[in-house]
Structures are given as structure tokens and as C-alpha cells.
Amino acid sequence: METKEAVTALAALAQETRLSVFRLLVQAGPEGMSVGSIGEKLGVAPATLSFHLKELSHAGLVTSRQESRFIYYMADFAQMAALMTFLTRNCCKGMPQECLAVMETALAGCCAPTSSQT
């Protein structure tokens, strides 16, 4: 990932509605959610939601699939990982220990042992 792509992805997430949509899809998992369900859950008008989904899609953060009349959107985890990689690249130059600790903290809430999913 290069700077421009990262800026696009960050800008896509840097908006309250879009961030909520993205996190909702992250939590929804690989099945995703239909546009209608997302709009209903978040209270966003169809046109507005469509605009935001397009932004997220353009940034590569979500993908979609059609199923009957419904269109399901789902989060793209690989792109999210690429973004995190970009942000942390070369982060260790002057402080490898500090950085490692920080990264461990960052992941502590994610992928916790299978028993502790609340």
C-alpha cells in the first residue's frame, strides 16, 4: 500500500457514519449485511448510505455481493490489515521494545482466546 491508497482508506473511515458502517460489517463477519439492514440499524437514509458504501467500496474496505434483490456488503479484512501494516511500517527504528509492547496492546482486544468473546 502506498500513501495515496492509505489516505483514501483513512478518509473513508474518518467519518462517523462510515466508521459505524464499517465496524458493523466487521462485526457481521463474512456474511455481511444488506443495505436495508444497515440503514435500519444505523438510521441512515438510503441515498446517504449508498453514498457512504460507495466511498468504503472505492477505498477497498468493503466488498459486495448480490443475492436476489438484496445487496450484501462485507468488510474486507485484508485491506484493513494492509492499512495497519502501512501505518506501522518502520515504526521500530528507535524503539523496538516500546513498539512491540504497543502492538501487543493493540491486538489484545482482538482475536482473544476463543472463550472470551463477549
Add this chain to the structure above:
Amino acid sequence: METKEAVTALAALAQETRLSVFRLLVQAGPEGMSVGSIGEKLGVAPATLSFHLKELSHAGLVTSRQESRFIYYMADFAQMAALMTFLTRNCCKGMPQECLAVMETALAGCCAPTSSQT
């Protein structure tokens, strides 16, 4: 971290100049860099740079310290980690394996064995 704070942080990074400044500071490590050095390195006018540093600072992504006439800015790794934590929270609901793999990928470029820093 909650949504609003995350949006602020993401918005701060979702701008080419600011993203460059932040990554420069990430690479500069804990010593940081003076405003003048940053501006010189990136070719940004003082007023513009000051504006962007204020944004990054307001987002909690950088801190500063005064040293003689110079002001040094440095990246705040804890805040970066908090942001990553926020983005990945609850990410495992439907796909723990996939998610773990993705996170490992995300960190592969960071904190690599001490020999491979290019």
C-alpha cells in the same frame, strides 16, 4: 477509545501532508523532529505545517516538547495502538481464523527481527 475520538484520529491521518508528517515522526522515533526540519524535509510552508501539526496534536497522535527555540514533535504510539484496537474490536465474531491470519500479516512488516530493518 470511542467513535468520535477514532474519527478525529482517522481524519487527522486522512490527509496526505499529515500522513507524511506522522509517518516521518513514527520513523524518527522518540526523539522527534523540530517543526523546521519537518517542513524542510517535506517541503511544506510553516503556516501550513503548523496547522497540520495542530490537527495531529488535537487528535492525540503526536506530542511535543520545547527545547531552546525549537519545538520537537514526536508520534504517540499508544494512541496509534488504541486506534488499531478500536478498528479491530469484535472483529472475530464470525471468522477467528481468518482474522488471526490477517493480523499476523498486518504485523509482519513491523517489529521484524532486529536484523531486517532496511
Add this chain to the structure above:
DNA sequence: TCCATGTTTCTATTATTGTTGAATCATGGA
């Protein structure tokens, strides 16, 4: 105190982004 240098604030201008009603497109059932 006065000056030089580093940084920030002020102000104005330009560009970009977010929102939504109405219209359009797409799919599947009667």
C-alpha cells in the same frame, strides 16, 4: 533591551465533502 530566528495565529480564499428528495435502475413475483 534589542535583534534574529523558530513557530503559531489570523484572515481570506478556494476546494472538497456530506446530505437528501426525486428520479432512475434492477430484480423477482403475480
Add this chain to the structure above:
DNA sequence: TCCATGATTCAACAATAATAGAAACATGGA
């Protein structure tokens, strides 16, 4: 084919963000 429903595009407006010249502020040395 016609209609109902789900989703997107269009158009127009309102709000926010980026840029930089000029002025102001802060620090340290002469």
C-alpha cells in the same frame, strides 16, 4: 408485462477543510 421493493444516481445546497501571506508571539544571544 406490470407492479412492488431494494438500491443507486442525480442535482442542489450547506458545511467543513486546506492553503498560505502577513502579522504576532516566544525564546535565547549580543
